[in-house]
Amino acid sequence: xxxxxxxxxxxxxxxxxxxxxxxxxxxxxxxxxxxxxxxxxxxxxxxxxxxxxxxxxxxxxxxxxxxxxxxxxxxxxxxxxxxxxxxxxxxxxxxxxxxxxxxxxxxxxxxxxxxxxxxxxxxxxxxxxxxxxxxxxxxxxxxxxxxxxxxxxxxxxxxxxxxxxxxxxxxxxxxxxxxxxxxxxxxxxxxxxxxxxxxxxxxxxxxxxxxxxxxxxx
Amino acid sequence: xxxxxxxxxxxxxxxxxxxxxxxxxxxxxxxxxxxxxxxxxxxxxxxxxxxxxxxxxxxxxxxxxxxxxxxxxxxxxxxxxxxxxxxxxxxxxxxxxxxxxxxxxxxxxxxxxxxxxxxxxxxxxxxxxxxxxxxxxxxxxxxxxxxxxxxxxxxxxxxxxxxxxxxxxxxxxxxxxxxxxxxxxxxxxxxxxxxxxxxxxxxxxxxxxxxxxxxxxxxxxxxxxxxxxxxxxxxxxxxxxxxxxxxxxx
Numbered sequence: 377x378x379x380x381x382x383x384x385x386x387x388x389x390x391x392x393x394x395x396x397x398x399x400x401x402x403x404x405x406x407x408x409x410x411x412x413x414x415x416x417x418x419x420x421x422x423x424x425x426x427x428x429x430x431x432x433x434x435x436x437x438x439x440x441x442x443x444x445x446x447x448x449x450x451x452x453x454x455x456x457x458x459x460x461x462x463x464x465x466x467x468x469x470x471x472x473x474x475x476x477x478x479x480x481x482x483x484x485x486x487x488x489x490x491x492x493x494x495x496x497x498x499x500x501x502x503x504x505x506x507x508x509x510x511x512x513x514x515x516x517x518x519x520x521x522x523x524x525x526x527x528x529x530x531x532x533x534x535x536x537x538x539x540x541x542x543x544x545x546x547x548x549x550x551x552x553x554x555x556x557x558x559x560x561x562x563x564x565x566x567x568x569x570x571x572x573x574x575x576x577x578x579x580x581x582x583x584x585x586x587x588x589x590x591x592x593x594x
Numbered sequence: 595x596x597x598x599x600x601x602x603x604x605x606x607x608x609x610x611x612x613x614x615x616x617x618x619x620x621x622x623x624x625x626x627x628x629x630x631x632x633x634x635x636x637x638x639x640x641x642x643x644x645x646x647x648x649x650x651x652x653x654x655x656x657x658x659x660x661x662x663x664x665x666x667x668x669x670x671x672x673x674x675x676x677x678x679x680x681x682x683x684x685x686x687x688x689x690x691x692x693x694x695x696x697x698x699x700x701x702x703x704x705x706x707x708x709x710x711x712x713x714x715x716x717x718x719x720x721x722x723x724x725x726x727x728x729x730x731x732x733x734x735x736x737x738x739x740x741x742x743x744x745x746x747x748x749x750x751x752x753x754x755x756x757x758x759x760x761x762x763x764x765x766x767x768x769x770x771x772x773x774x775x776x777x778x779x780x781x782x783x784x785x786x787x788x789x790x791x792x793x794x795x796x797x798x799x800x801x802x803x804x805x806x807x808x809x810x811x812x813x814x815x816x817x818x819x820x821x822x823x824x825x826x827x828x829x830x831x832x833x834x835x836x837x838x839x840x841x842x843x844x
Contacts, residue, residue: 520764524744524757534747538761541736542768545775552779584764591756
């Protein structure tokens with residue numbers, strides 16, 4: 377399992393493209409928002425938590441179609457399926473690798489982009505906390521979507537259509553934590569919901585992902 | 595007949611031939627009774643019930659809105675059940691019925707959303723509000739779209755049936771989750787349920803009985819459409835098989 381994780385990480389860092397792309401996309405979305413809505417700092421400060429969450433979510437989505445497609449094309453997915461490691465573990469590792477290469481950088485970059493959007497000072501901590509708790513769910517759900525569409529030639533657009541509705545609960549609670557944190561309200565309730573959703577996704581969805589991957593590899 | 599025997603009798607319809615023969619026999623009755631109850635219910639509702647003292651005649655859109663919303667959810671539930679049957683027992687008719695129900699569900703969701711908007715404009719003063727019920731219906735609509743798109747995208751019918759079934763199961767959980775998440779996210783503008791089994795008082799009787807007839811009409815229409823469309827799917831697959839056989843033969 378460690379070997380697979382290291383292999384995926386190495387591929388993501390070295391093979392060019394995958395790694396920095398999500399981060400760059402996140403930056404660009406955040407920079408474009410003031411152009412679209414105007415530079416008033418009060419307005420930006422109100423929408424900052426939501427915009428940052430949405431940007432992180434879209435950046436996460438961007439890298440999903442490469443998650444399994446490359447391994448599918450060169451046949452290493454077939455090897456992994458016949459390996460002694462259960463396919464459930466394989467997809468979990470894949471999701472973990474995706475989170476480390478996409479989710480974690482987004483979490484770390486978010487506070488700096490928060491400065492650009494004039495995020496209220498108490499909001500920084502809660503933005504990072506909510507992203508830290510929420511983004512693993514995005515990776516796991518995304519792995520499910522990637523497993524569903526892996527065999528398709530033009531799966532990218534379909535992948536977004538399938539995955540985005542599944543992101544709704546995470547987005548609602550995650551953005552709610554960040555918003556409440558920014559205005560100084562208590563954040564425990566949505567944070568617990570967010571954590572519960574993430575935990576349930578990590579616990580259950582790998583089985584669904586492995587099941588659909590088996591169908592696709594049949 | 596015992597319950598087990600009845601259950602066995604139900605599984606007999608997994609045979610496409612038997613399914614087609616039976617649905618063809620009962621379909622005219624379903625079409626006719628759906629048409630009759632819809633005409634009776636709508637005419638009764640539109641022309642022979644009083645205007646509401648606050649909402650005026652706009653209240654009458656309830657005869658389209660409530661049954662359509664009800665069927666939009668029930669269509670998804672039916673797809674969930676048939677998907678499970680496909681995953682567990684691999685009956686092709688079941689998978690095809692799920693596929694056949696999805697576009698009907700989309701139309702029902704659209705009717706509910708559109709009639710709601712038309713009613714909301716004069717009553718709430720807005721076509722659309724990010725109210726929990728409205729929002730969760732919109733999310734349901736997105737789930738339907740994804741489901742249909744996945745069916746269309748995959749060529750191998752068995753793979754498509756498998757993948758869409760899993761998507762339906764996972765989607766059901768997330769749709770339910772979203773339903774309660776949006777409740778948390780925003781306070782509602784939409785009134786509570788007009789109909790429920792555990793309440794003493796529902797809508798007033800004058801509106802209630804035509805509404806029941808309309809709901810019955812929508813249920814019958816849904817069943818007729820699903821039977822009809824499933825039959826079409828079965829025939830389409832047969833034609834495909836025949837064509838493939840011909841190509842191999844020549």
